[in-house]
Amino acid sequence: MSELRSCDLRSLEEMMQQLQQPSFRAKQIFGWVHQKNITDITQMSNIGKNLLAMLQNEHTLGVMQLEKRQVSADGTEKYLFRLSDGEFIECVLMRYRGDMSKARNTLCVSSQVGCAMGCIFCATGQSGLVRNLSVGEIVGQVYEVNALLGEKMPVGNVVFMGMGEPLLNLDNVLKAIELLNDVQGQNIGIRRMTISTCGIVPQIARLAQAQKDFVLAISLHAPNDELRSQIMPINEQYPLAMLMNACREYQRVTKKRLSFEYALIKGFNDQEKHIKQLEMLLKGLDCHLNVIPVNPVAGAGHFQKPSREYISRFVQGLKKVGVNASIREEKGKDIDGACGQLRGKIKELS
Ligand code: SF4
Known part of the structure; x- marks a missing residue:
């Protein structure tokens, strides 16, 4: 059984051809699945009983079950979804407010169940890789969260910074981005989507x-090997x-500004000399460095974040x-808030 949420318009048109249905049905189905966020095939009210029955017999929508929803005091929401094979993934909704022009809802989505990269500071990295997510399971995180939010402010930005390394599931991530960007679907601007990588060099060239x-x-x-x-x-x-060569080549080809993430860890990568090393590393690149106070996770609890004042001084030093x-x-x-923590807790309980 194939998942309708993984289907783009072309594959739906092929499907309609095989089912000897008119091609406009493909557009109708695409709208139901990718724009109206239906949660059951039977909600497609205008496609006729016979086609509905055929779809039900041969396809699933690819819906996931909300297992847990946590709401933070600052409005951030974290969701744990159970997939059709019983695996769990997380995504996090961050609400940015302030002046209305900047108000937005950003969803941090997962691209894999678990992750093989083993970053020490990451709860997902401690548990290893289970499998890649399908296209439908990636876009489904946006659809499910939008359905939960109702009509209020839908997800307007998507960041691939949840569980998994997106560049190791690149085909599905790129297809998901196309679907989310589709004007007949969620119509999320492509510039409002961010792919985050730990540095899979050959895949950066592909990107x-x-x-x-x-x-x-x-x-x-970190500022050095x-x-x-x-x-x-x-x-x-x-x-x-x-990695930096790949970044420079990426910028040469795409002419796009790069973003770098730097989790600041007290006494580890937060020294004066590290500012100098970062300066050398990023020299000549059009880029922005996000300094993130590290979020201690199980297994790396010895990593502490520096004080707020220290972090400000570090950033000032970089700017200088x-x-x-x-x-x-x-x-x-x-x-x-850090990815993998909620799934880790559920696994501990099961
Ligand atoms: S930080 Fe990202 S790449 Fe590293 S282990 Fe965690 S999910 Fe994987």
């Missing part, structure tokens, strides 16, 4: 060839020189040497 306008964010987290290898095993395979840096606002501190 550049995709020639799409999404934002690429690189999880840097010695420190980076201690917290991100991928650095052994693709050390910083290779010409690095375009800012502090990433922390969201959902009281609800296991």
